[in-house]
Amino acid sequence: MAETGKTKRAVASVTDQEALDFHARGRPGKLEITPTKPMATQRDLSLAYSPGVAAPVKAIAEDPSRAYDYTARGNMVAVISNGTAILGLGNLGALASKPVMEGKSVLFKRFADVDSIDLEVDTENVDEFINCVRYLGPSFGGINLEDIKAPDCFIIEQRLRELMDIPVFHDDQHGTAIIAAAGLINALTLTGRDFKTTKLVCNGAGAAAIACIELIKAMGFNPENVILCDTKGVIYQGREEGMNQWKSAHAVKTDRRSLKEALDGADVFFGLSAKGALTSEMVQSMAPQPIIFAMANPDPEITPEEVARIRDDAIVATGRSDYPNQVNNVLGFPYIFRGALDVRATTINDAMKIAAAEALANLAKEDVPDDVAAAYQGNRPRFGSQYIIPVPFDPRLISAIPVAVAQAAMETGVARRPLLDLDAYARELKARRDPIASTLQNIYARVRRHPKRVVFAEGEEEQMMRAAVSYANQQLGTAILVGREDRMRDTAARAGIDLDRPGIELLNARISKRNDAYTDYLYARIQRKGYLFRDAQRLINNDRNHFAACMVALGDADAMVTGLTRNYSTALEDVRRCIDPKPGHRIIGASLALCRGRTVLVADTAVHDMPSAEELADIAEEAAGLARRLGYEPRVAMLAYSTFGNPSGERSERVREAVKILDKRRVDFEYDGEMAADVALNPKIMEQYPFCRLSGPGNVLVMPAFHSAAISTKMLQELGGSTVIGPLLVGLDKSVQIVSMGAKDSDIVNMAALAAYNAGV
Numbered sequence: 001m002a003e004t005g006k007t008k009r010a011v012a013s014v015t016d017q018e019a020l021d022f023h024a025r026g027r028p029g030k031l032e033i034t035p036t037k038p039m040a041t042q043r044d045l046s047l048a049y050s051p052g053v054a055a056p057v058k059a060i061a062e063d064p065s066r067a068y069d070y071t072a073r074g075n076m077v078a079v080i081s082n083g084t085a086i087l088g089l090g091n092l093g094a095l096a097s098k099p100v101m102e103g104k105s106v107l108f109k110r111f112a113d114v115d116s117i118d119l120e121v122d123t124e125n126v127d128e129f130i131n132c133v134r135y136l137g138p139s140f141g142g143i144n145l146e147d148i149k150a151p152d153c154f155i156i157e158q159r160l161r162e163l164m165d166i167p168v169f170h171d172d173q174h175g176t177a178i179i180a181a182a183g184l185i186n187a188l189t190l191t192g193r194d195f196k197t198t199k200l201v202c203n204g205a206g207a208a209a210i211a212c213i214e215l216i217k218a219m220g221f222n223p224e225n226v227i228l229c230d231t232k233g234v235i236y237q238g239r240e241e242g243m244n245q246w247k248s249a250h251a252v253k254t255d256r257r258s259l260k261e262a263l264d265g266a267d268v269f270f271g272l273s274a275k276g277a278l279t280s281e282m283v284q285s286m287a288p289q290p291i292i293f294a295m296a297n298p299d300p301e302i303t304p305e306e307v308a309r310i311r312d313d314a315i316v317a318t319g320r321s322d323y324p325n326q327v328n329n330v331l332g333f334p335y336i337f338r339g340a341l342d343v344r345a346t347t348i349n350d351a352m353k354i355a356a357a358e359a360l361a362n363l364a365k366e367d368v369p370d371d372v373a374a375a376y377q378g379n380r381p382r383f384g385s386q387y388i389i390p391v392p393f394d395p396r397l398i399s400a401i402p403v404a405v406a407q408a409a410m411e412t413g414v415a416r417r418p419l420l421d422l423d424a425y426a427r428e429l430k431a432r433r434d435p436i437a438s439t440l441q442n443i444y445a446r447v448r449r450h451p452k453r454v455v456f457a458e459g460e461e462e463q464m465m466r467a468a469v470s471y472a473n474q475q476l477g478t479a480i481l482v483g484r485e486d487r488m489r490d491t492a493a494r495a496g497i498d499l500d501r502p503g504i505e506l507l508n509a510r511i512s513k514r515n516d517a518y519t520d521y522l523y524a525r526i527q528r529k530g531y532l533f534r535d536a537q538r539l540i541n542n543d544r545n546h547f548a549a550c551m552v553a554l555g556d557a558d559a560m561v562t563g564l565t566r567n568y569s570t571a572l573e574d575v576r577r578c579i580d581p582k583p584g585h586r587i588i589g590a591s592l593a594l595c596r597g598r599t600v601l602v603a604d605t606a607v608h609d610m611p612s613a614e615e616l617a618d619i620a621e622e623a624a625g626l627a628r629r630l631g632y633e634p635r636v637a638m639l640a641y642s643t644f645g646n647p648s649g650e651r652s653e654r655v656r657e658a659v660k661i662l663d664k665r666r667v668d669f670e671y672d673g674e675m676a677a678d679v680a681l682n683p684k685i686m687e688q689y690p691f692c693r694l695s696g697p698g699n700v701l702v703m704p705a706f707h708s709a710a711i712s713t714k715m716l717q718e719l720g721g722s723t724v725i726g727p728l729l730v731g732l733d734k735s736v737q738i739v740s741m742g743a744k745d746s747d748i749v750n751m752a753a754l755a756a757y758n759a760g761v
């Protein structure tokens with residue numbers, strides 16, 4: 001094998017409570033619909049609705065293909081289920097399936113910019129279900145059927161494919177088969193096996209299992225070497241109990257009757273059944289270098305740890321994201337539909353499926369470039385037993401898979417709109433992904449590799465505790481909660497938070513052994529600023545910000561997070577009493593705003609009220625440095641209400657002056673200004689200033705003053721629907737982050753992760 005390694009969880013799992021909170025927070029559920037056209041004026045209304053809307057109606061009635069020009073159809077996929085086989089949880093009904101279907105819809109958007117809506121159809125009657133879906137064709141560019149039990153799913157998909165002229169794709173069947181086939185191609189290569197002679201046992205004979213074995217047989221597996229099992233054991237020729245025509249098609253002549261007997265000497269196990277179905281004893285009896293794909297969700301047939309306990313020569317994959325080798329259809333469906341939609345395919349055929357599987361398998365064999373490595377928890381994986389398949393966050397998937405699918409669609413004559421230049425298409429696909437959008441993911445990955453001790457100063461607050469538990473759970477390091485232990489335990493018990501878990505430390509400032517050291521340190525810093533020794537003592541004993549900041553200053557913690565109960569400037573003053581700016585640096589606040597797939601850093605959102613030209617230049621330098629530390633190349637726009645001198649005014653003059661100072665300093669990043677926000681952000685408007693030195697839209701926006709920075713970021717958040725992270729505190733000698741008062745636990749964890757990241761990873 002090219003590489004061996006101990007199997008371990010890649011990231012920590014989440015608790016049920018965390019998952020419930022995540023779904024309930026803010027607007028319940030995971031998606032909402034936003035319009036793509038303005039709806040502000042009477043004219044907008046006349047265009048969007050009556051009378052203007054009649055024009056596209058007539059155009060489409062004349063030529064149905066115009067629906068792709070005038071409606072959202074061409075980029076819209078429905079995720080449809082009746083909830084009869086929700087993951088491996090069984091038949092829990094249409095309504096209970098909604099969280100999964102909403103999840104699939106948001107993954108379509110997140111990974112491939114496909115718009116998607118979930119539809120839960122409340123019937124187990126096959127004809128009723130077909131009848132419901134068949135008439136929805138005009139609304140969508142494709143139909144993703146999901147979590148419908150076998151054998152109903154086979155009938156439903158087959159009929160709908162015949163009835164509809166858009167792709168109908170049951171993801172549990174074909175999506176799973178494509179990803180499993182890709183993983184299998186690579187696992188066979190690594191173990192020197194051949195398709196024709198490899199013996200495979202598949203546990204589960206439902207939607208996913210039948211499709212998987214059909215695809216691998218189509219790719220060259222010998223049918224005699226494939227044994228299928230279900231709840232009744234081996235599916236052998238002549239068996240009558242629990243059979244259907246789809247199982248019968250794969251029945252083999254054998255005297256083996258149980259999964260245990262079937263697995264004796266087998267090379268490959270495919271699990272598409274239920275939690276715990278594979279035992280250690282069965283794994284023990286498999287051939288050398290066994291390949292084990294335990295794909296049941298949410299819990300696999302066997303865990304990688306259990307396999308590792310008994311064998312060190314196995315290649316193991318699961319359907320989960322928290323172990324290496326995630327064989328899950330999320331790696332396929334967003335990109336397969338992307339390719340199919342872009343050529344307006346009438347169907348997703350076998351050639352398109354095989355092209356997707358091969359593209360995916362090949363990607364895992366390629367070197368992982370720098371900008372991709374972060375998606376792999378900061379490691380640079382090499383093709384081997386722990387890396388047979390890319391992870392869903394791999395940014396190369398968006399350009400690799402849709403191109404292969406679109407090409408196969410064109411070659412097999414199912415593309416209604418062929419693409420003439422596939423290289424240009426690949427570039428266009430890449431551009432759909434904002435490289436900065438994965439910033440947070442990258443930061444978490446880096447911190448996980450270099451876990452840090454972060455002190456949560458306001459440890460008695462419920463959100464702080466939740467954030468600390470989440471920090472520890474995500475294996476980012478140790479979370480130290482400062483507060484009175486009895487108070488913390490009371491609050492935790494009431495809120496159902498378990499503090500007795502690895503990675504959580506409770507620290508009572510009053511009885512800490514380090515108080516004397518902290519007091520001496522603080523007193524030395526403030527004795528000439530009007531404070532007595534007993535003042536320093538009181539600050540350390542009673543004020544958690546001073547205590548926590550001294551912990552960081554004296555190296556007892558790597559970073560600190562605070563701010564929940566005290567306003568920003570007061571919390572910053574507390575911290576500043578204990579920690580200086582980094583030599584040669586200026587302390588600023590910068591906020592990261594993520595909006596509609598775009599990310600910008602806005603500064604100074606926290607410290608300087610009315611910065612001078614000199615200070616604006618410093619802010620630009622600090623913000624550019626932060627951008628680089630976050631992993632992207634800054635293009636700094638020095639913002640004002642005017643653009644390059646028009647209209648003129650005192651505040652713009654200062655911004656112009658700051659640009660000249662940056663010129664003199666010969667800084668090593670792109671900057672220009674003064675300019676208005678639309679010039680900075682809209683390339684078309686920027687074109688009116690051909691002399692502008694920015695090579696693209698600004699991604700670091702330096703605001704002329706604190707009020708404009710604070711107002712614009714809050715407006716982005718409230719009106720623009722942006723996620724705003726920060727202000728991040730930049731320029732301190734030690735790593736501290738201050739959250740806004742009343743911040744949510746998820747915001748606090750982000751800030752704690754950023755604090756840990758800034759502490760040096």
Ligand SMILES: NC(=O)C1=CN([C@@H]2O[C@H](COP(=O)(O)OP(=O)(O)OC[C@H]3O[C@@H](n4cnc5c(N)ncnc54)[C@H](OP(=O)(O)O)[C@@H]3O)[C@@H](O)[C@H]2O)C=CC1
Pocket residue numbers: 084085086087088089147148149150171172173176203204205206207208209229230231232242271272273274277295296297298318319327328329330
């Ligand atoms: N990793 C991935 O990407 C995917 C994973 N899956 C997982 O595969 C599993 C099956 O899903 P799906 O095919 O959609 O569901 P289906 O309901 O269509 O099929 C379930 C199959 O599993 C069999 N089964 C259930 N429990 C056992 C058991 N203990 N031993 C043997 N066979 C068993 C059933 O047997 P019988 O026929 O006798 O009832 C049936 O054949 C789920 O856990 C699901 O999460 C599914 C899709 C994608």
Ligand SMILES: CC(=O)C(=O)O
Pocket residue numbers: 086087088147171172296297319328329330
């Ligand atoms: C991943 C998926 O689709 C399932 O487990 O059903």
Ligand SMILES: [Mg+2]
Pocket residue numbers: 087146147171172
């Ligand atoms: Mg599914």
